[in-house]
Amino acid sequence: MKWLTYRSLLTTVLLLWCLTSFSQKIKFDVYLFSNKIGETVVERRDSAGQKIYTLRSTTDAKVLFMEKKSVMSTDVRYDKDGKLLSSFFQNIKNDERFYTTSVRDGTRYQVNKDGEKKVLPAPITYSSIMLYFSEPTDMQRVYSERVGEFFQMVRQPDGTYLASLDGHYASYTYQAGRLVVLELKSSMGSIIMKRVQ
Numbered sequence: 563m564k565w566l567t568y569r570s571l572l573t574t575v576l577l578l579w580c581l582t583s584f585s586q587k588i589k590f591d592v593y594l595f596s597n598k599i600g601e602t603v604v605e606r607r608d609s610a611g612q613k614i615y616t617l618r619s620t621t622d623a624k625v626l627f628m629e630k631k632s633v634m635s636t637d638v639r640y641d642k643d644g645k646l647l648s649s650f651f652q653n654i655k656n657d658e659r660f661y662t663t664s665v666r667d668g669t670r671y672q673v674n675k676d677g678e679k680k681v682l683p684a685p686i687t688y689s690s691i692m693l694y695f696s697e698p699t700d701m702q703r704v705y706s707e708r709v710g711e712f713f714q715m716v717r718q719p720d721g722t723y724l725a726s727l728d729g730h731y732a733s734y735t736y737q738a739g740r741l742v743v744l745e746l747k748s749s750m751g752s753i754i755m756k757r758v759q
Contacts, residue, residue: 588694590744590755592621599623600632602755604694612647613640615691625751631656636707638691646671646686649707662710673710680710697736698723 585607592600600621607614617636622629633654639647651662662675664686671682688698689705693715698704700717706727713727715734723734735743744755 586695587759588741589758591758592619593754593756594621594623594625594751597623599753602634604691606695611642613644614638615640617691617694621753629656636691638689638707644687646689646705649689649691651707653708662708664705664707664710675710682710693734694741697739697741698734 585605587603587605590602590604591598592602600619600623602617602619604615604617615636615638617634619632619634621632624630634652636649636651638649641647645666646664647666649662649664653660660676662673664671664673664682669683669685671686673680673682686705688702689707691707692698693704698715700715702715703712704715704725705712709728711727713725715723715725717723721736723736725732725734729748731747733743733745733747734741735745740757742757746753746755
């Protein structure tokens with residue numbers, strides 16, 4: 563009888579733990595000119611009523627006899643109502659640091675991009691890190707943690723989604739609602755991220 567009580571208690575604790583904590587991790591290999599130059603790992607987890615997203619990426623490429631290294635990280639938190647609480651983006655390129663922070667302050671967001679500050683009045687309910695976990699709707703308004711601005715996702719006839727912002731263009735390819743390929747186009751060339759798991 564005592565064993566059944568302990569078993570029931572253990573089952574209840576495990577069930578509550580599963581309901582309050584959920585985690586999903588996705589890994590992408592990063593390619594430039596068909597050569598693997600790095601990895602990106604994104605994770606989503608639920609904790610204490612918040613949704614927490616993280617991205618960690620490292621790349622190392624040789625372009626025109628020059629080595630270009632990048633270490634990028636993004637940390638994003640959403641509240642239980644699906645509104646952005648805060649985001650922190652940082653990219654260190656060859657020892658030069660770029661960052662953007664976005665913090666909710668009542669009904670506004672205080673945005674700081676490399677020392678330039680601005681205020682966004684609209685609530686943020688969808689940001690670019692979410693694109694790794696679910697397919698957007700056509701003409702979805704997306705907040706960029708990197709730039710601190712909104713952009714549109716436009717569905718193409720072939721089923722891909724195109725986005726452009728700050729001189730960068732991106733093409734997102736989904737299969738069964740899962741992001742499988744992300745192509746980033748810039749002056750350096752096309753960087754392709756392919757889902758590994």
